[in-house]
Amino acid sequence: MRRALCRLEDLEDPGSAVFVIDDPSGRRAMFVVRRGGDVFGYLNNCPHNGSPLDWRSGQFLDLDRRFIQCATHGARFRIDDGFCLGGPCAGKSLTPVPLRLTDGLVCLDEF
Ligand code: FES
Known part of the structure; x- marks a missing residue:
């Protein structure tokens, strides 16, 4: 499955946005972080x-x-791999959502 979420240029740099996606296990909230020409989900x-x-809808980065x-x-x-460096879940990681950039569009990859 591949689905466009937004245009790269619609994201602040660095910045983030939240999305709701449907996959075989149901409806899930995910987010995208942009840093330069890279995106992480x-x-x-x-x-x-x-x-x-x-913090607020779509705002995931520190100050x-x-x-x-x-x-x-x-x-x-x-940002790069979702690894927790400090806090109550130190050493654990966020669950990645594979993304792909295609013609300036941020797309869900196989998921
Ligand atoms: S719920 Fe995220 S640090 Fe506690």
């Missing part, structure tokens, strides 16, 4: 207790926009 569930991570930061208890995750 994860399910919007904190590994700590499953809460959504965003410096260097890390993903959970709004509930402050865990910080690397």
Whole structure:
């Protein structure tokens, strides 16, 4: 399955956005982080207790926009691989959602 979520240029750099997707296991919230020409996708569930991570709808980055930061208890995750560097779920990782850039569109890859 491949589905376009948005245009790369519609995302701030660095910045993030939230989406709801349908897959064989049902409807799920996920988010995209843009950094330069790269995009990274994860399910919007904190590994700590499953809460959504965003501060406001679509806002997932810390003040410096260097890390993903959970709004509930402050865990910080690397943008590149979703690994938690500090907080109550340190050492765990966000669940990746594979993305592909195609003609300037951010698309879901096989999922
Ligand atoms: S729910 Fe994310 S750090 Fe607790």
